[in-house]
Amino acid sequence: xxxxxxxxxxxxxxxxxxxxxxxxxxxxxxxxxxxxxxxxxxxxxxxxxxxxxxxxxxxxxxxxxxxxxxxxxxxxxxxxxxxxxxxxxxxxxxxxxxxxxxxxxxxxxxxxxxxxxxxxxxxxxxxxxxxxxxxx
Amino acid sequence: xxxxxxxxxxxxxxxxxxxxxxxxxxxxxxxxxxxxxxxxxxxxxxxxxxxxxxxxxxxxxxxxxxxxxxxxxxxxxxxxxxxxxxxxxxxxxxxxxxxxxxxxxxxxxxxxxxxxxxxxxxxxxxxxxxxxxxxxxxxxxxxxxxxxxxxxxxxxxxxxxxxxxxxx
Numbered sequence: 001x002x003x004x005x006x007x008x009x010x011x012x013x014x015x016x017x018x019x020x021x022x023x024x025x026x027x028x029x030x031x032x033x034x035x036x037x038x039x040x041x042x043x044x045x046x047x048x049x050x051x052x053x054x055x056x057x058x059x060x061x062x063x064x065x066x067x068x069x070x071x072x073x074x075x076x077x078x079x080x081x082x083x084x085x086x087x088x089x090x091x092x093x094x095x096x097x098x099x100x101x102x103x104x105x106x107x108x109x110x111x112x113x114x115x116x117x118x119x120x121x122x123x124x125x126x127x128x129x130x131x132x133x134x135x136x
Numbered sequence: 137x138x139x140x141x142x143x144x145x146x147x148x149x150x151x152x153x154x155x156x157x158x159x160x161x162x163x164x165x166x167x168x169x170x171x172x173x174x175x176x177x178x179x180x181x182x183x184x185x186x187x188x189x190x191x192x193x194x195x196x197x198x199x200x201x202x203x204x205x206x207x208x209x210x211x212x213x214x215x216x217x218x219x220x221x222x223x224x225x226x227x228x229x230x231x232x233x234x235x236x237x238x239x240x241x242x243x244x245x246x247x248x249x250x251x252x253x254x255x256x257x258x259x260x261x262x263x264x265x266x267x268x269x270x271x272x273x274x275x276x277x278x279x280x281x282x283x284x285x286x287x288x289x290x291x292x293x294x295x296x297x298x299x300x301x302x303x304x
Contacts, residue, residue, distance in 0.1 A: 061211070061214055064206055069287055071199055072203070075194070075195050078191075079269030080273065080280075086266075086270075087273050090273070094273060097284070098284040101284035102288060109292075114295050
């Protein structure tokens, strides 16, 4: 457990640094806010809505779900990787069966187009849209 | 746990865990509640480390802090208008709630106090990951592979659920 004291000190130093930086800048910096200055920074655009109300694209959710699965996979593979050298070929085969299963899942998700940012039918719709407009 | 240092760390993180858990439950802002959950999960990881379960601590950080919490924060941020309304945490059913939580508390305390916690002398203090890896690759290789099938099913199911109805 003693080796984790270093981790703890690192965390404490990080927290202290962040706290000190904000405190010092709060004390030292001149303070005369205007309405424009208090607006959330949006790269020059006028922000819409509250800063809490950042609307993310719903498609990110698919990626998070897929990420979560592979996150768990990575966790399962860590003990395997640690003892791989010691146990040799059988462990290698077992591990690759494990990875193969998940690759199968990834291949399915990929093939069905869940990882596409612009989906196939939308792409088709974008291509045909001008023609439809002319026809209409 | 003889020396003072671990004691201080334990109580500090216990306070952090309970405080952040309180904010999770009683916070008026969903985003703030979600981020408070980070402190709760992290404190649990610290406790795992203090118990010598370093692999479990890593899992806690990777899966809960890195995965579940990301999912949760995304869920909050993706949900339209949910964070703009001020969450009123209403208190109702005070008496049944108090009774149930008291019962849970009594049961847990009884279990903790009455169980003869024996400390095995066989398990040495040290990294647990190689031990787990050896067990997974020899005795428990079938459960290990079945876990991959479970993950596959979860992946396919999740993708299926988020797909639009017409694609089914």
